[in-house]
Amino acid sequence: MQYPSGTDVDHLVIGPAGVFALNTKHHKSKKVWYGDYGVTVNGRKTRHIPASQSEARKVSATLTRVCGFKVEARPVIVIVGAAQVDVRQAAPPVLLVPCEELPSRLSGMSPTLAPEEVATIYAAARSGSTWSE
Template sequence: MSGLRVVPTWRHGRERLYVCGPDGENVAWYDRETGRVNLIGEDRREDVLKALKPFLAGSVTVGPPPVPTPAELARLSLHPDDDLAPNRPGEALLVALERDPGPAHRLRPDPRRHALTAEQTVGEALDRLEGAGWHALHSVPLPGGDRIHHLLIGPGGLFAVHALYARKQRVLVADPMVTVGRREAEPLLRRLRAEADRATHALTAEVHPVLALVGPTGNLTVTAQPRGVRVLQDTELAALARVGGVLKPADVEALHAMARDRGTWGRV
């Protein structure tokens, strides 16, 4: 008997069947999605295929594991504390609210909670583009306490997306000023262009600023097309995935590997 056993696992939403020796060491794995058996050692080929036989379906290729790409090597060498990929939408606000939830009773809702709702809504919409070859990073920190709400990287390029809560309110965009409801106008578009410029410098690739409005009444007034800034509602964010191809898949992965490294952003 070979003494091999098959252990099913899930990695990044994909099922893998690991073949382990009596000491628990992995000797191979089978990726159902790609239909490939990856052998760590060629000398166990027959034993591995015998152990996997009940699980194999359709045509299967057998061979050594693929050589990792530079992007994969960069990811593997990244310390978990420096990896921004696990950040949740609104990560910085979630941490701030956990540390200081504010008074239990207040006359007006905590504005941080509205901002969190906006970032979560936009972040979830961007995360849904993952299957189309896009990657979304959330709460990307910048020196000085600033941050990019969301960074979207994919075939159509790079986008720094700022989420703005505007539930059932009128919005007026008069570059560079943005007015929501009865609030005082602020030069938000100037800030978004500056953040995108910093991201462009960090990644040495052009990053386009996007203002994502969450839940406006439909009364959105844009006096003139803002210079270099897209203004979209949260329900329109999927349109970013339809932008014409700009980056090759390898470039997307390389930029994502660079962007998820916290150290990349310390230089801007």
């Protein structure tokens, strides 16, 4: 979805484990490294972490306002097509995963939302008017 400001969120995943704002990054045949000082692609620094965090904050604020209860969207950077993904961060501020690992990583997380919360958040996220303000 896209906000009027131009900020866009590539994908949202909503389920029992929570709300995840996915920021997909296509880095075909490149080496991606994630460590204490950020994410690099072929040795060059990126702004992937702050961009993902900003998108997740906007999603959280929007869904909290529309749903009437606190909704915390977690930022996730999804790497597509990289030759190598090396994660060296013990407690990363943003989850970074290769796209092929995303389903197992998210489905393996503990539930944090009740079924009725998932339904309310899902309905709000599907409504075009949610993202137009």
